[in-house]
Amino acid sequence: MNSIDLGGVGMTSQRTRERLIERLRERGIDNERVLEVMRVMPRHIFLDEALSHRAYEDTALPIGYSQTISQPYIVALMTQLLLAAGPRARVLEVGTGCGYQAAILSQLVDQVYTVERIKPLLAKARERFRLLGLRNVTALHSDGGLGWDQHAPYDAIITTAAPRQVPEELLYQLAPDGLLVIPVGTDDGQELRVIHRQGDSSHFEEEVVTHVKFVPLLSGVAR
Ligand code: SAH
Secondary structure, eight states, X not given: OOXXXXXXXXXXXXXXXXXXXXXXXXXXXXXXXXXXXXXXXXGGGGSOGGGGGGTTSSSOXXXXXXXXXXXXXXXXXXXXXXXXXXXXXXXXXXXXXXXXXXXXXXXXXXXXXEEESBHHHHXXXXXXXXXXXXXXXXXXXXOGGGOOGXXXXXXXXXXXXXXXXXXXXXXXXXXXXXXXXXXXXXXXXXXXXXXXXOTTSSOEEEEEEEEEOOOBOOSSOBO
């Protein structure tokens, strides 16, 4: 884990950020470590300048290439779910996007591996990880529906794009007692699921948490 250097980001008023954290609390986020990381992480760095003034609103925003930065509440919720059953050392994220979710995770787990299929998005995210000094985030341009076999198994996998069905590869890459946090469905409706591998068996318990709206998980990569 590393600490964030906040030099030069004072232009976003502390009060705006505090208001966001209060809203997350009101909506049921109660993991204090998650709230603290969300309070400190500069979300405006993950947005284009034209939108950075809206960075601390609790809303998804466009990041180009028809993709979005996730809503802070959803990032907090998925992170809280991922940590609910105890610490997780190695985590895979599918769908790096701008890199915000990966950056939040980097402060809460040992190693973050993250995979993005759109090359320019990945390049920008990598640049932000470097800027923020996040040395425990490793990013790859690839189809994350296949997971990232090289670093498996993972204590947890989080998917920030929605497949129609849970990709089996992701289940196979879970460590014993590993957890998969994943939105599943179509544009007409998706549910956020937490899938828990039972010990080292190939049995999985599934819980539906809430309804969500993510961009679709697409296969293949884009240049
Ligand atoms: N994690 C981001 C959310 C990004 S939106 C955040 O913190 O805000 C979801 C991202 O998933 C998009 O950038 C999209 O390109 C990517 N994606 C969709 N299908 C994918 C796939 N098969 N493999 C990797 N990334 C994928």
